[in-house]
Amino acid sequence: MLYLDNLLLNENNEWRNWSGFMVAGTYEPTHEREYYAIRNAAALIDVSPLYKYDLLGQDAERLVNKIVTRNVKKCDLGQIMYSPWCDENGHMIDDGTIWRLAENHFRITAADPNLRWFEDCGFGLDCLVADVSNELAALALQGPNSRPILREVTTGIELENIGYYRLASTTIAGIPLTITRTGFTGDLGFELWFSPEYAERMWDVLMEVGYRYGLLPAGMVALDIARIEAGLLLIEVDYISSTKALIDSRKSTPFDAGLAWTVALDKGSFVGRKALRAEAARGNRWALVGLEIDWPVLESLFAVQDLPPLVAGRASREAVPVYNENGRQIGQATSRTFSPILKKYIALATVESEFAQEGFPLSIEVTVEFTRQQCPARVISIPFYDPVHKRK
Numbered sequence: 001m002l003y004l005d006n007l008l009l010n011e012n013n014e015w016r017n018w019s020g021f022m023v024a025g026t027y028e029p030t031h032e033r034e035y036y037a038i039r040n041a042a043a044l045i046d047v048s049p050l051y052k053y054d055l056l057g058q059d060a061e062r063l064v065n066k067i068v069t070r071n072v073k074k075c076d077l078g079q080i081m082y083s084p085w086c087d088e089n090g091h092m093i094d095d096g097t098i099w100r101l102a103e104n105h106f107r108i109t110a111a112d113p114n115l116r117w118f119e120d121c122g123f124g125l126d127c128l129v130a131d132v133s134n135e136l137a138a139l140a141l142q143g144p145n146s147r148p149i150l151r152e153v154t155t156g157i158e159l160e161n162i163g164y165y166r167l168a169s170t171t172i173a174g175i176p177l178t179i180t181r182t183g184f185t186g187d188l189g190f191e192l193w194f195s196p197e198y199a200e201r202m203w204d205v206l207m208e209v210g211y212r213y214g215l216l217p218a219g220m221v222a223l224d225i226a227r228i229e230a231g232l233l234l235i236e237v238d239y240i241s242s243t244k245a246l247i248d249s250r251k252s253t254p255f256d257a258g259l260a261w262t263v264a265l266d267k268g269s270f271v272g273r274k275a276l277r278a279e280a281a282r283g284n285r286w287a288l289v290g291l292e293i294d295w296p297v298l299e300s301l302f303a304v305q306d307l308p309p310l311v312a313g314r315a316s317r318e319a320v321p322v323y324n325e326n327g328r329q330i331g332q333a334t335s336r337t338f339s340p341i342l343k344k345y346i347a348l349a350t351v352e353s354e355f356a357q358e359g360f361p362l363s364i365e366v367t368v369e370f371t372r373q374q375c376p377a378r379v380i381s382i383p384f385y386d387p388v389h390k391r392k
Helices: 003-009 032-040 060-067 115-121 146-153 196-213 220-229 273-282 295-303
Strands: 014-018 021-026 042-046 051-056 080-086 092-102 105-110 128-131 137-142 167-172 175-180 189-194 215-217 286-293 320-323 329-339 344-352 361-368 371-380
Touching: 014 220, 021 220, 032 042, 032 215, 032 220, 042 196, 051 060, 051 115, 060 105, 060 115, 115 128, 137 146, 137 196, 146 189, 146 196, 167 196, 175 196, 189 196, 196 215, 220 329, 220 344, 286 361, 295 344, 295 361, 295 371, 344 361
Parallel strands: 042 215
Antiparallel strands: 014 021, 042 137, 051 105, 051 128, 080 092, 092 105, 137 189, 167 175, 175 189, 286 344, 286 371, 320 329, 320 361, 329 344, 361 371
16 A cells, blocks of 8 residues: 555565565564564554455444454444454454444454455345455554654544544544554554555655654564564464364364453354354363563573574564473464563463463473474463553
């Protein structure tokens, strides 16, 4: 959506494919300043490749409630909910946000294409499902200074009145847009949704004002570190969509993925409810946990080879085994990073549920000079980083 501006700004010339669009991996030669902009100032991230669907009609609420595991009858006008949605076996297809734009008008954002699934779920209902992905550009303005920046450029709204996971309509430089109090960084932040024809103008206005607040463009590398610190799942990394999993054992339910709080079994019928109700009764085999790796031991493992711990820098999406105290593999760590703000090496992991208690001692596989080693780790609660100002 912002290819020309990003092409000129991308000093590193590192690109990633996101749903057929090119997005910057990093804008600068390294990601460090972009990461610290998210945490200490403000960052502007192009998230336009997200899929967006509008559901309109007399049965819109009924259809959305059939698709997702949350109870959207509790979603007020102008409110946003996060939810996964599942197949008939209770396995997760995707996850995203659900907005209530009007009584009979919802919008769903998603990582993967879902038009056919939504239409199939809506068969026989009075609801139009429209793919509006290419009709909306999206910029994520994230970080502690995101609100002061927006305060200077928006008209007709009080930003302090936009609650966490709420939305409002406004204009910036005469451009109509929707602002949502959402993001993928676990920090104070907003996402701006508007017509793509205004994308470059919107970017320029925000950067011009934001420069005084330390605003920097940020790419996917910095975003990946921030979302792990926030304990946020990434599809095809921390769980595999049931539509893409090659074998059943690769599929996950919301209970496996630490999303039990999103499953409203008492709301009535929805896709996957029967299977999820049965799982809730018998207990889930897997659980999502946070891991904090023992840094002194990690240092010693690398010191044997006269090396520093080679784990700082970019996040890793390569799954590695997790073991119990007896050396038996009981899961895998799917996202790992050294957290610059916490000064800890952390991971998101899926483990057998009996080992998911906070403080439980485990170990994680690390490779030192081509040799696989086990390093102690302990289970900790997620999110790893949860600043108070995120919800204020």
